Amino acid sequence: MRQRETTEETIEGKVAAEVERRLSPLIDQLCAKIDAMPAPVASAAAHEDEDRFVPKAETAALMHSHPSTLVRLEKRGILPPRRMLGGRTGWLMSEIRAALKAIPHAPKLRPASLAKAN
Numbered sequence: 001m002r003q004r005e006t007t008e009e010t011i012e013g014k015v016a017a018e019v020e021r022r023l024s025p026l027i028d029q030l031c032a033k034i035d036a037m038p039a040p041v042a043s044a045a046a047h048e049d050e051d052r053f054v055p056k057a058e059t060a061a062l063m064h065s066h067p068s069t070l071v072r073l074e075k076r077g078i079l080p081p082r083r084m085l086g087g088r089t090g091w092l093m094s095e096i097r098a099a100l101k102a103i104p105h106a107p108k109l110r111p112a113s114l115a116k117a118n
Helices: 011-036 045-051 056-062 067-076 093-102 112-117
Strands: 053-055 089-092
Touching (some): 056 089
């Protein structure tokens, strides 16, 4: 009766061992390069700010106005309403910036972090 071959003795085992021997140093080098890379920077932060939905009360505070002023801007077509689920009204930050540019003598956005509107 013939003994069963071990994994190292089969052709598949030999091929697998050779592949592992050749790829192991390459994988180690790649892992070392990845570990040496700097942490990712949130480069999409500017886009996130533009796409952020701002509710009506926060928009009024940003624009130094009363929520009823926003209703008038809606009626004039300067700030078209955007309704969300649950009936909330608000706008994207990019729409608010565009409306401020369209309004003569409009104040700048209130928070310093949003001063990049200009």
